[in-house]
Amino acid sequence: MAERREGFTTRAVHAGETIDPETGAVATPIYQTSTFRQGNRGNYLYTRFSNPTIKVAEDKIASLEEGDAALITSSGMAAISASVMTFLNSGGRLVSITDLYGTTLKLFSQFLPGHGINVSLVDTTDFDQMREAVDKNTGVIFIETPTNPVLKLVDIEAVVELGRRHGATIIVDNTFATPYNQRPLELGADLVVHSATKYLNGFCDVVAGAVVGKRELVEKVRETASTLGSTLDPFAGYLLNRGLKTLGLRVERHNLTAMEVARFLEEHPKVLRVSYPGLPSHPQHQLARRQMRGFGGMLAFEVSGGLRGAGAVMDNLRTCIPAASLGGVESLISMPVTSSHKNVPREHLERAGITEGTLRLSLGIEDAADIIADLEQALSYAP
DSSP states (O other): OOOOOOOHHHHHHHTTOOOOTTTOOSSOOOOOOSBOOTTOTTOOOBTTTOOHHHHHHHHHHHHHTTOSEEEEESSHHHHHHHHHHHTOOTTOEEEEESOOOHHHHHIIIIITGGGTOEEEEEOTTOHHHHHHHOOTTEEEEEEESSOTTTOOOOOHHHHHHHHHHHTOEEEEEOTTTHHHHOOGGGGTOSEEEEETTTTTTOSSOOOOEEEEEOHHHHHHHHHHHHHHTOOOOHHHHHHHHHHHTTHHHHHHHHHHHHHHHHHHHHTOTTEEEEEOTTSTTSTTHHHHHHHOSSOOSEEEEEETTHHHHHHHHHHTOSSSEEOSOOOSSSOEEEOGGGTTTTTSOHHHHHHHTOOTTEEEEEOOSSOHHHHHHHHHHHHTTOO
16 A cells, blocks of 8 residues: 655645654754764764754755755855756856846856856747757756746746756746645756745745755755855754745635735726736636646736836835735735846846836735735825
8 A cells, every 4th residue: 555645734844853852842953053073863064064953944845845855055046056056067058038036137147157157048938949049058947937026937847848858957946836836846847946035934034045856966956055155044944944834824825815816906997917827817827727736925917107106006005015025924015126126137127028017916814805905095096
């Protein structure tokens, strides 16, 4: 008889955990130490390499993403940087999409080329462009799906099939979707990266990143990250582990609330456009239904009046907090052109469909009726 696989939320609570044999402590202790006595049972040496508190969170994330192993880093950008740099050398080639988080785009378009790496950025929804860009020299294909901030989708299975033919390592940023809504490893991706600052933690009190996949690949990235010093502090690891335990519950609520809010916004006369994968009006709604279990807590919408209209809405919100970041229990709203994509060239913004009137909304766990009421009164100030 096959062994029964525990459910997502059960693993979110219990995966990686052990009861302390000496004290019986149920919560994982914070091993706030830089160094360990040699010959200990866990073979720990130095926290830059590994730490028992952080390892529990790593094992938990690996279980939730259906990976063999996971690595936790000091930020999401540390996870992305270490991952791509592990599998690219000078003269190598990275192929990615144009719709990327602003700092990821900066890493790819400015930093990597300065180190002799060829980078091709292709239209996010035009698979023919990606097919033409990938060749035998392509070491990494990197995608983000859904994308930040306007939630375009990339067909993960199609990218995997293309990458396999050319021997490329496929890396997927799964931050927006979370492992509750989408599991790229099950669709064939080699590695998944997260800004664990966002949904994995869920409480806006930790900055962290994660890399998940086959053990041999993760260990290669671990060596890179350790060399670069991308280590998370044990206390932050404790907070991340605590947040992970409620991930399934939180994401279920995010999914439901986002759908209600998206439907409201789609009908509002001062909203020109709503981008949410769960809406039938989303151009890639069928792809979302195929590769996602839920549609997430993120949406983007364009307000009438451009920058002035978007600013008026931001200035008059009461429940939704104007702030960067996302994925927390609080609803956060931001204007990409002044925050996450502030330094992105205009041509990239236009190609991505990011206008001065675009707002990105991260739905929290507040009552949907209260968020809708807040948006309704704030939208009355838009021209």
